[in-house]
Amino acid sequence: MDSQSSHSEPNIQKFATSSTQPLVLKINQLTKRYGKLTAVNRLNLEVKRGSIYGILGPNGSGKTTTLGMLLGVLNSDEGSFRWFGEAPDKQQRKRIGAILETPNFYPYLNAERNLKIIADIKGAPHSRIDIVLKRVGLLERKQDRFKTYSLGMKQRLAIAAALLNEPEVLVLDEPTNGLDPQGIAEIRQLIKSIAEEGVTILLASHLLDEVEKVCTDVAVLKFGKLLFAGKVDQISGDKESTLIELKADDNEALKSALSDFPAIRGVNSNGHLVEIIIDGTTDGKAINQFLFEKGIVLSHLNLKSMSLEQNFLELTSN
Amino acid sequence: MFNLLKIQLHKIRHYPIFWGIVAIFLLTFAGGNYAIFRMFEEILSQPNVKMATMMTGIKISIFDFPIIWNNLAWLAGFYQMILAVIIIIDISNEFSFKTMRQNMIDGLDRRDFVVSKFWLIFLLSAAFTVMLTGYILVMGQIFTEAEAGVSPWQGIEFMLPFFIQCIGYLSFAMLITVLVKKAGLSLIIVFAYSFIENVVAMAYKGKHFGKEEDITLWTDFLPLQLQNNPIPPAFFRMPNFGPGNNKEDESISSLQDLFVGLDWGDLGLSLLTCGVFVGLAYYVLMRRDA
Numbered sequence: 324m325d326s327q328s329s330h331s332e333p334n335i336q337k338f339a340t341s342s343t344q345p346l347v348l349k350i351n352q353l354t355k356r357y358g359k360l361t362a363v364n365r366l367n368l369e370v371k372r373g374s375i376y377g378i379l380g381p382n383g384s385g386k387t388t389t390l391g392m393l394l395g396v397l398n399s400d401e402g403s404f405r406w407f408g409e410a411p412d413k414q415q416r417k418r419i420g421a422i423l424e425t426p427n428f429y430p431y432l433n434a435e436r437n438l439k440i441i442a443d444i445k446g447a448p449h450s451r452i453d454i455v456l457k458r459v460g461l462l463e464r465k466q467d468r469f470k471t472y473s474l475g476m477k478q479r480l481a482i483a484a485a486l487l488n489e490p491e492v493l494v495l496d497e498p499t500n501g502l503d504p505q506g507i508a509e510i511r512q513l514i515k516s517i518a519e520e521g522v523t524i525l526l527a528s529h530l531l532d533e534v535e536k537v538c539t540d541v542a543v544l545k546f547g548k549l550l551f552a553g554k555v556d557q558i559s560g561d562k563e564s565t566l567i568e569l570k571a572d573d574n575e576a577l578k579s580a581l582s583d584f585p586a587i588r589g590v591n592s593n594g595h596l597v598e599i600i601i602d603g604t605t606d607g608k609a610i611n612q613f614l615f616e617k618g619i620v621l622s623h624l625n626l627k628s629m630s631l632e633q634n635f636l637e638l639t640s641n
Numbered sequence: 642m643f644n645l646l647k648i649q650l651h652k653i654r655h656y657p658i659f660w661g662i663v664a665i666f667l668l669t670f671a672g673g674n675y676a677i678f679r680m681f682e683e684i685l686s687q688p689n690v691k692m693a694t695m696m697t698g699i700k701i702s703i704f705d706f707p708i709i710w711n712n713l714a715w716l717a718g719f720y721q722m723i724l725a726v727i728i729i730i731d732i733s734n735e736f737s738f739k740t741m742r743q744n745m746i747d748g749l750d751r752r753d754f755v756v757s758k759f760w761l762i763f764l765l766s767a768a769f770t771v772m773l774t775g776y777i778l779v780m781g782q783i784f785t786e787a788e789a790g791v792s793p794w795q796g797i798e799f800m801l802p803f804f805i806q807c808i809g810y811l812s813f814a815m816l817i818t819v820l821v822k823k824a825g826l827s828l829i830i831v832f833a834y835s836f837i838e839n840v841v842a843m844a845y846k847g848k849h850f851g852k853e854e855d856i857t858l859w860t861d862f863l864p865l866q867l868q869n870n871p872i873p874p875a876f877f878r879m880p881n882f883g884p885g886n887n888k889e890d891e892s893i894s895s896l897q898d899l900f901v902g903l904d905w906g907d908l909g910l911s912l913l914t915c916g917v918f919v920g921l922a923y924y925v926l927m928r929r930d931a
């Protein structure tokens with residue numbers, strides 16, 4: 324997969340100080356299990372400073388679980404990650420602004436008092452409170468209790484809270500979920516304007532459209548596995564591509580053999596079938612030949628030619 | 642450290658339910674004590690009342706210095722249940738509002754979270770202990786006859802095991818809430834357990850009453866009793882009081898004979914129990930996803 328092959332210059336980073344780190348986040352083989360279910364499966368990712376990084380995947384693909392581990396609320400079972408090149412601890416989390424799933428505040432407190440608590444946790448001066456409330460358009464409502472807010476206002480307050488400590492990274496989990504079209508447009512605009520100030524953004528979404536509109540980079544997750552990582556413009560547009568369904572006696576061997584196949588975009592298990600996406604068009608003969616040479620005999624092969632974007636839509640729909 | 646206190650104070654200072662429970666606590670404490678006060682005033686106003694007179698000729702009530710200190714410390718233990726409601730609601734809120742999770746995202750760790758809750762426990766316990774100390778000093782003055790010649794400060798050391806018991810009981814409530822997460826269920830478990838444990842312990846004590854007073858029973862090692870042990874109420878030793886009817890006990894002839902000093906070993910065990918409750922709460926949070 325692309326994310327693997329792009330781990331190229333790890334030695335340079337050793338000498339860089341944390342604030343000039345080109346990599347804001349590096350995830351290595353991160354795994355989380357819930358009983359028999361593997362919610363996140365050996366995930367590798369790298370997020371560069373200044374990017375708007377989308378984590379795209381259908382519901383239940385492990386986006387929230389991944390972010391939960393990165394933010395110190397979920398314990399991981401295997402693997403590791405580094406923020407700013409450092410082993411995780413609470414001090415780094417103060418350099419990150421993050422919202423996981425829902426805006427979480429004390430409903431009986433007003434916006435200002437809620438933000439005071441967060442400012443004290445993050446060590447941000449209280450003078451930042453009015454600044455961030457103004458930024459998200461809630462300054463006039465700061466004396467109102469959180470429980471009286473609409474969903475869109477709650478979401479904006481959560482972004483305000485995340486901005487309190489002038490974070491280097493903003494982590495957002497489905498920030499437009501449940502909002503009306505106007506609320507969605509407002510939040511997306513806000514995210515873009517924050518990114519323009521140089522804040523790195525990590526955005527989880529199940530909407531391809533949203534990732535295409537907002538993000539520069541994307542990682543596609545399904546069943547907790549990374550299918551693709553790269554630039555957003557590599558998956559959008561009308562470029563030709565092919566979705567291929569395959570089946571062999573040993574699908575695991577099939578999948579590992581496929582990782583060497585040229586121009587491959589993603590590998591995915593779908594029930595007893597293996598799905599891959601290939602740049603451009605191909606015919607069945609080429610792939611059959613390639614696999615045969617690796618000692619794998621296919622019992623099923625089906626090609627669907629369509630745009631890469633359509634393929635990803637298919638991949639990320641439930 | 643103090644930042645965690647500040648954060649915790651922000652959370653409750655403008656919480657109407659917190660102040661509501663504080664008000665209920667104060668009203669119950671005042672009402673309960675007034676009822677006991679009136680009862681004893683009534684008893685003491687009668688000339689030859691069984692419960693309060695002694696062979697020395699002076700009238701003795703549970704409100705006399707120095708035994709008032711451990712008597713009222715023992716009685717006041719029951720009001721700690723109301724303070725436990727504050728702890729249960731505050732901590733279960735953090736789960737149901739998902740604010741503990743958000744606090745951690747924002748930069749607390751699990752240890753900080755426990756420390757901030759321990760601050761609340763510490764403050765409530767300190768406030769209650771100070772209030773009780775003042776109340777005892779006033780009540781002692783009213784009831785102790787001047788000729789008894791007892792210093793009002795003798796026995797004040799019993800405020801220490803009371804304070805530790807309060808911390809321990811609220812830490813117990815914290816542990817249960819961290820385990821159960823839900824306010825209602827935590828309340829039921831904490832109250833039902835306290836009730837059952839105390840009933841069992843008192844039943845066993847009652848069985849051995851007046852015979853072997855200093856015997857150690859297995860019930861003394863129950864978690865809440867470990868915190869009760871350093872505060873044995875002196876009124877169990879009073880003549881004509883309790884199931885044993887110690888009337889014949891010639892060894893008790895003055896207030897001083899009723900007074901038994903603080904057992905520092907028991908106090909140490911009580912302190913240890915607090916540590917176990919807090920440590921377990923931290924351990925549970927550590928092991929679990931937030």
Ligand SMILES: Nc1ncnc2c1ncn2[C@@H]1O[C@H](COP(=O)(O)OP(=O)(O)O)[C@@H](O)[C@H]1O
Binds near residue numbers: 360389
């Ligand atoms: N606390 C949990 N206990 C058991 N399974 C869970 C838990 N949280 C999430 N899961 C499962 O893990 C998978 C990934 O969930 P999640 O990370 O929330 O996905 P996403 O955010 O991409 O929608 C899902 O199958 C979900 O049902």
Ligand SMILES: [Mg+2]
Binds near residue numbers: 383386387424496497
């Ligand atoms: Mg999610």
